Amino acid sequence: MPSENVVETDVLIVGGGIAGCFAAIKAREHGLAVTIADKTSAGNSGGTLVAGYGYVVFNPEWGHNLDDCMNAINTKGEYINNREWTEIVLKDSWATYEALESWGTEFVEGEDGTKSVKAYPPFGVVRMGLTRAGPPSRKQAVKSGVEIMDGITVVELLKQDGRVVGAIGFAPTTGDLYVFKAKATVISSGVNTFRSLGNISNLTGDGEAMAYRAGAEITSKEFPDTNALPVDPSGSLFGEAFPLWRYHTDAEGNRLDLSDEYELALTQEFAVHAGRGPIIWDLDTATSEDIEKMRQRQEHSVPPKSKWAAFDPGKRGKFRIAGGAWVGMQNSQTGGIWPINTKCATTLPGLYAAGECCGTRYLGAYHPAPGFGLLGSAVTGTRAGIGAAEYALQVEKPVIDGEELARAKRILYAPVERNSGFSPRWVTQILHNTVVPYFIIYIKHEERLKAALTIVRFLNDHLVPKLTAKDSHELRLAHDTKNMVLHAEMILRCSLFRTESRGVHYREDYPRRDDPAWLAWVKLREENGEMKLWKEPVPKEWWPDLSKPYEEIYPRRLLGE
Incomplete structure (x- = not known):
C-alpha cells in the first residue's frame, strides 16, 4: 500500500543537476535544512550528464578580455541578451570553476599544455574529463549535509496566501506520495525536450510548467536549441567526437559553411528546406591528425560504458545527421522562468529559478560556444541558493491548509x-x-x-x-x-x-x-x-x-x- 510522507525543510530544490547542487550547497552554507528532490538521480541525469564538452571560464590572467567577450555575445545574441546577466555570468565563472575543481571535477589540458581551449575566441573553454560535473557536485552536496531524494516526480507547487510553500510529488517505483513543506523553493529541473531523439529524454520541462500553472512569468520560448547529432548504423545518436570534426555536406555533396557556428545556427535546416537533405557528417575527409584528436577527446571525456566509447572514428565513413536532437529545448537560459533580480527570485514570493529553468537571457538569441549552459547553471544555482536561503531566514515555517x-x-x-x-x-x-x-x-x-x-x-x-x-x-x-x-x-x-x-x-x-x-x-x-x-x-x-x-x-x- 503506497504511503503518504511529509518532508519539512527550509529550502526545497526541485532538480539535482549542476544548478540544483550549487543551489543546495550555497543554501546549506547558511545553516538551513536543504532537500533536493530529483526525478531520476541527482548529479547523474538530465542535461548535466551529457554536457561534457567544456566549461566556459573568464580569466583575465589567461588573456581573456571582458569587453571582447561582452561584444561577442551582444553581436551573436543579436542584441537581446540581458547585458547585466551576461556580465554577471562571465565575472562569476572563475569562482564556480574553482568550486567544481575543488569538488573533484576533472579538467583536462589541451594540446598546448593549457586547460583553456583556443577554438572559440574570444571565450575561454576548459575541457572536462571523465568525471563530468554532476557526480562530484552530488558528492559535495551530500558532504555539506544536503538531503537528496532520488526518483521523486514533483508534480505541482503548493501555495498559501500567494506564496509558494513547497510542492507535491510521488515515487513512480512505489507510488508513495510526498508532500514537501518549505520556506523557499528553487526550480532547477532542466529543459523540455519533447522526449525526442536525444539522450536527455527524461527532461519534459516540469519545473517551468509547474511555475506557469502557479502564476509565474515565463520568457523567450521562441528561440530553439539547434543541436544536431550524427546517427550510427544502429540508429543511435552519438556526439562526443562530433564537435571536433565539423565537415558537413548536403545530399548533393556540397559542404555547408559552418564557420563561426557552434550549434550550426539554422544552416542545416535551411539546406533541408531547400530540398538538399539529408545532411551528412563526412569522416572520410578527416586527416589522420584529425582522427587522433577525436580519439584523444574520447579517451579523456567519454565514460568507458558509454555507447560513444565504442565508436571508432578511425573507421571513418559518412553518417546521417539527425536534426532537432533536443527539439523542444530553448537556447540555453534564454527561455525560462523570468527572474526579477540577480538572486533569481521569480514573480512568485518564495519561488526561485536556476539553471536552464531560469530565463536570464544572458546569451540572447544564439549559443556561441560549448560550456555556456553549464556555466550559466552553476552561476544561477549559486545565486538562487543564496537568494532562497536569505528569504527562508526571514519567513515563518509554512502552514498549508487542507484545501x-x-x-x-x-x-x-x-x-x-x-x-x-x-x-x-x-x-x-x-x-x-x-x-x-x-x-x-x-x-x-x-x-x-x-x-x-x-x-x-x-x-x-x-x-x-x-x-x-x-x-x-x-x-x-x-x-x-x-x-x-x-x-x-x-x-x-x-x-x-x-x-x-x-x-x-x-x-x-x-x-x-x-x-x-x-x-x-x-x-x-x-x-x-x-x-x-x-x-x-x-x-x-x-x-x-x-x-x-x-x-x-x-x-x-x-x-x-
Missing part, C-alpha cells in the same frame, strides 16, 4: 483514478507529429504555426484532461505528457508573437530583424485560464547603433534576406 493539499492531490492522482481516457504515449506521439517537424519549430511560418497551435490547443483542452494511467509508472508519463503539451503551446504562441527573425528564431514570412520594434523580449503568464503574451523592451542603452547599415549590425544572413 490546498486536496487540490494538489486531485491533480496528482487524476490519471490513475480515471477508468477510461487517453494513453499518454499516444498523446505524446500526436504531439511529436504536430510540433517536431523542422518546418514547424525551426523554419516557421504563420500558417503552419497556427495550424500546429490548433492541434496543440485541442490536445491541451480535450485530451490532456482525460489522460489515464494504469499504474504509478504510467502516472509519471501522464504528467510528463501534460507538461510537454503546455510547453508546445508556449513555444508556438511565442513564435507567432515575434513577427520577425532573430538568431535561431526564423520566420519564413518575416525573414529580417525588425529594429527597434523587436528589440524586446516576449513574456507570458496564465491569466484567467488563458495564456497572455506581451513585450518587455530591451533597455535602449543596450541597443545597437541603428544608424549603421543593417548588414553591419547583423553580419549573419538569413534565408530570404
Whole structure:
C-alpha cells in the first residue's frame, strides 16, 4: 500500500543537476535544512550528464578580455541578451570553476599544455574529463549535509496566501506520495525536450510548467536549441567526437559553411528546406591528425560504458545527421522562468529559478560556444541558493491548509483514478507529429504555426484532461505528457508573437530583424485560464547603433534576406 510522507525543510530544490547542487550547497552554507528532490538521480541525469564538452571560464590572467567577450555575445545574441546577466555570468565563472575543481571535477589540458581551449575566441573553454560535473557536485552536496531524494516526480507547487510553500510529488517505483513543506523553493529541473531523439529524454520541462500553472512569468520560448547529432548504423545518436570534426555536406555533396557556428545556427535546416537533405557528417575527409584528436577527446571525456566509447572514428565513413536532437529545448537560459533580480527570485514570493529553468537571457538569441549552459547553471544555482536561503531566514515555517493539499492531490492522482481516457504515449506521439517537424519549430511560418497551435490547443483542452494511467509508472508519463503539451503551446504562441527573425528564431514570412520594434523580449503568464503574451523592451542603452547599415549590425544572413 503506497504511503503518504511529509518532508519539512527550509529550502526545497526541485532538480539535482549542476544548478540544483550549487543551489543546495550555497543554501546549506547558511545553516538551513536543504532537500533536493530529483526525478531520476541527482548529479547523474538530465542535461548535466551529457554536457561534457567544456566549461566556459573568464580569466583575465589567461588573456581573456571582458569587453571582447561582452561584444561577442551582444553581436551573436543579436542584441537581446540581458547585458547585466551576461556580465554577471562571465565575472562569476572563475569562482564556480574553482568550486567544481575543488569538488573533484576533472579538467583536462589541451594540446598546448593549457586547460583553456583556443577554438572559440574570444571565450575561454576548459575541457572536462571523465568525471563530468554532476557526480562530484552530488558528492559535495551530500558532504555539506544536503538531503537528496532520488526518483521523486514533483508534480505541482503548493501555495498559501500567494506564496509558494513547497510542492507535491510521488515515487513512480512505489507510488508513495510526498508532500514537501518549505520556506523557499528553487526550480532547477532542466529543459523540455519533447522526449525526442536525444539522450536527455527524461527532461519534459516540469519545473517551468509547474511555475506557469502557479502564476509565474515565463520568457523567450521562441528561440530553439539547434543541436544536431550524427546517427550510427544502429540508429543511435552519438556526439562526443562530433564537435571536433565539423565537415558537413548536403545530399548533393556540397559542404555547408559552418564557420563561426557552434550549434550550426539554422544552416542545416535551411539546406533541408531547400530540398538538399539529408545532411551528412563526412569522416572520410578527416586527416589522420584529425582522427587522433577525436580519439584523444574520447579517451579523456567519454565514460568507458558509454555507447560513444565504442565508436571508432578511425573507421571513418559518412553518417546521417539527425536534426532537432533536443527539439523542444530553448537556447540555453534564454527561455525560462523570468527572474526579477540577480538572486533569481521569480514573480512568485518564495519561488526561485536556476539553471536552464531560469530565463536570464544572458546569451540572447544564439549559443556561441560549448560550456555556456553549464556555466550559466552553476552561476544561477549559486545565486538562487543564496537568494532562497536569505528569504527562508526571514519567513515563518509554512502552514498549508487542507484545501490546498486536496487540490494538489486531485491533480496528482487524476490519471490513475480515471477508468477510461487517453494513453499518454499516444498523446505524446500526436504531439511529436504536430510540433517536431523542422518546418514547424525551426523554419516557421504563420500558417503552419497556427495550424500546429490548433492541434496543440485541442490536445491541451480535450485530451490532456482525460489522460489515464494504469499504474504509478504510467502516472509519471501522464504528467510528463501534460507538461510537454503546455510547453508546445508556449513555444508556438511565442513564435507567432515575434513577427520577425532573430538568431535561431526564423520566420519564413518575416525573414529580417525588425529594429527597434523587436528589440524586446516576449513574456507570458496564465491569466484567467488563458495564456497572455506581451513585450518587455530591451533597455535602449543596450541597443545597437541603428544608424549603421543593417548588414553591419547583423553580419549573419538569413534565408530570404
